[in-house]
Amino acid sequence: MAGPRVDDIYDQVKAMAVSFRLRPGDRLNEVALSKDLGVSRTPLREALNRLVAERLFDFRPGQGFFCRPLDAQSVFDLFELRQIIETAAARAACAKASDEDFQTLRNELYAKGIDITGLTIEEAVTRDEAFHLAIAKLSGNMELLQTLTRINERIRYIRWISMSLDRVQRSKGEHKQVMQALMDRDADEAARVLGAHITKRMDQVQDAVRHGISSIYMEGSEDISTRIIEEVQE
Amino acid sequence: MAGPRVDDIYDQVKAMAVSFRLRPGDRLNEVALSKDLGVSRTPLREALNRLVAERLFDFRPGQGFFCRPLDAQSVFDLFELRQIIETAAARAACAKASDEDFQTLRNELYAKGIDITGLTIEEAVTRDEAFHLAIAKLSGNMELLQTLTRINERIRYIRWISMSLDRVQRSKGEHKQVMQALMDRDADEAARVLGAHITKRMDQVQDAVRHGISSIYMEGSEDISTRIIEEVQE
DNA sequence: GCACACAGATCTGTATACAGTTTTGTATAT
DNA sequence: ATATACAAAACTGTATACAGATCTGTGTGC
Known part of the structure; x- marks a missing residue:
């Protein structure tokens, strides 16, 4: 079956970020979230990179993805x-x-x-x-x-x-x-x-x-x- | 060494897309491009996903990334x-x-x-x-x-x-x-x-x-x- | 000559492994 | 008690492998 996995992950993580279920400023644990969503880190990181481009997440090299705080x-x-x-x-x-x-x-x-x-x-x-x-x-x-x-x-x-x-x-x-x-x-x-x-x-x-x-x-x-x-x- | 690889790839591919060195409508060959850039497909795809969010590329599940045509x-x-x-x-x-x-x-x-x-x-x-x-x-x-x-x-x-x-x-x-x-x-x-x-x-x-x-x-x-x-x- | 089907090749999608870095926790010295 | 140094754990970054889907080209039948 499969289906467009990345798009789904993208939607789910975006929903979490938009509703602040992921608290702004917090670092995102890729392993934990990927397990939660039942996928591996690869497509999760692809989805996260889209959200970085949309300014819903920050990306700090070497540290990972952070839920973007709204000042x-x-x-x-x-x-x-x-x-x-x-x-x-x-x-x-x-x-x-x-x-x-x-x-x-x-x-x-x-x-x-x-x-x-x-x-x-x-x-x-x-x-x-x-x-x-x-x-x-x-x-x-x-x-x-x-x-x-x-x-x-x-x-x-x-x-x-x-x-x-x-x-x-x-x-x-x-x-x-x-x-x-x-x-x-x-x-x-x-x-x-x-x-x-x-x-x-x-x-x-x-x-x-x-x-x-x-x-x-x-x-x-x-x-x-x-x-x-x-x-x-x- | 290392350095922020994904950011670099992102910049390079964006430069190609903006200057239409990648022709609009064309499918992007991930293997070829990753070899050109000297990286693997994983970070390349991460960069491409950012560019999808910025509407510089289209993504069709099962087919890959396409340089977005400008009508x-x-x-x-x-x-x-x-x-x-x-x-x-x-x-x-x-x-x-x-x-x-x-x-x-x-x-x-x-x-x-x-x-x-x-x-x-x-x-x-x-x-x-x-x-x-x-x-x-x-x-x-x-x-x-x-x-x-x-x-x-x-x-x-x-x-x-x-x-x-x-x-x-x-x-x-x-x-x-x-x-x-x-x-x-x-x-x-x-x-x-x-x-x-x-x-x-x-x-x-x-x-x-x-x-x-x-x-x-x-x-x-x-x-x-x-x-x-x-x-x-x- | 054209349409269709099938097989081979190509390419995408994702999981996983591993290297390198950052963080965390502990123990020691001041 | 605080600061520091060091070791262990955790996590990120990327390469690679493999499964599955898609595309391509050839050959067959009409």
């Missing part, structure tokens, strides 16, 4: 970059996407993000991310989409933590404004609202980070599986 | 993304960089890009790229810089070809405008001029690509080492 500056930079790319994507979408595209976006992803009561934080972030990625996709620029996807992977855990600290999802109204601006094909407005939305999130995240990024590493994990009770009235 | 759409997308990132970087630089930073930029990289007579096309593109990257660095956003660096690697060969077809470098006056706007800290003007500059380049490249991307693959190589004779008066 406050990197978090800020990644959010800023995300804002740059998403606002540009919204502008491009206004120019390039069809009315049908926007209808689909509204009916599928936007609609699913409205009521998140009863969802876990992980699920809520996933839906939020999906809406934002869908806009990026409507830009028609696959390289942009790919780049944003990578950025999202690196800050996903921070978004989980931030949301679990805040408890309440306040993006409903903002998403509505973004959706409206897109359907009006008002590029300036779409970029403005989306940019402000991300800035607000970034501020929340900065608070969380200031609160101590090291403590963030410890908790979590169970928090993202707690369910969201209520939603603010908009 | 017209990808070239367009990469240039568009480059424009988005660079204009945003210029805006950020206006807000964050110090006067001293701009002085250094002007005296070192800007000045070196003015007179390119006698340089090879490869050298001229390198200087152009260095100026643009320096602006990105002044944004203070290292993630942005990293992302742009990766994009540049993927379109470098196209820029070589485009410049060798055009023969004449017309960026002198445009760079001057960008430099001036930066020193005035006029973010809107800097973004506008830089954006227009990249758009112009993109148009030239699109012409080159329409001219036939397949023919582009064949020639080149020697063209980039031809020296630039004259420069337009500005």
Whole structure:
């Protein structure tokens, strides 16, 4: 049988890194992990090298692979970059996407993000991310989409933590404004609202980070599986 | 002795891919290449996996590594993304960089890009790229810089070809405008001029690509080492 | 002349072994 | 008690071997 082993390993290790199941800064024990995954070190190291290129791991010659720590500056930079790319994507979408595209976006992803009561934080972030990625996709620029996807992977855990600290999802109204601006094909407005939305999130995240990024590493994990009770009235 | 073997292999293979010495679309023979480089397949494959993550190679399970072909759409997308990132970087630089930073930029990289007579096309593109990257660095956003660096690697060969077809470098006056706007800290003007500059380049490249991307693959190589004779008066 | 099938060669995918380095633990001296 | 030196254990880095998949080329049948 076989199947694409490296791709599977890559996905599994990436999932561990993204969810911080491997603690940032820690050295990765190749032998132990390869036994855990039931493969040998060779394909594991191949997968790890991909993740090094994606900046999810550090590689120090002679010492091995390290789960990459996320410092406050990197978090800020990644959010800023995300804002740059998403606002540009919204502008491009206004120019390039069809009315049908926007209808689909509204009916599928936007609609699913409205009521998140009863969802876990992980699920809520996933839906939020999906809406934002869908806009990026409507830009028609696959390289942009790919780049944003990578950025999202690196800050996903921070978004989980931030949301679990805040408890309440306040993006409903903002998403509505973004959706409206897109359907009006008002590029300036779409970029403005989306940019402000991300800035607000970034501020929340900065608070969380200031609160101590090291403590963030410890908790979590169970928090993202707690369910969201209520939603603010908009 | 030893030294970081994988990093070296990575650099060497990347250099081959970026300069299209490995022809796009071609399958890579691991045994042959590993013999060429004087290493075994194991570290070579590790390096190749990094390059897969950077989209310089494709990986098809069961078939191996393929030098990634650059289609017209990808070239367009990469240039568009480059424009988005660079204009945003210029805006950020206006807000964050110090006067001293701009002085250094002007005296070192800007000045070196003015007179390119006698340089090879490869050298001229390198200087152009260095100026643009320096602006990105002044944004203070290292993630942005990293992302742009990766994009540049993927379109470098196209820029070589485009410049060798055009023969004449017309960026002198445009760079001057960008430099001036930066020193005035006029973010809107800097973004506008830089954006227009990249758009112009993109148009030239699109012409080159329409001219036939397949023919582009064949020639080149020697063209980039031809020296630039004259420069337009500005 | 063309399509298909089969066999040989080639190449990829992974496990394993081993050399060399780094880390860890212990014992000794100050 | 602290620092240092040394030895043992653990781990990384790479080569190699082998199994399995893929490709290539030839020959046969239609």
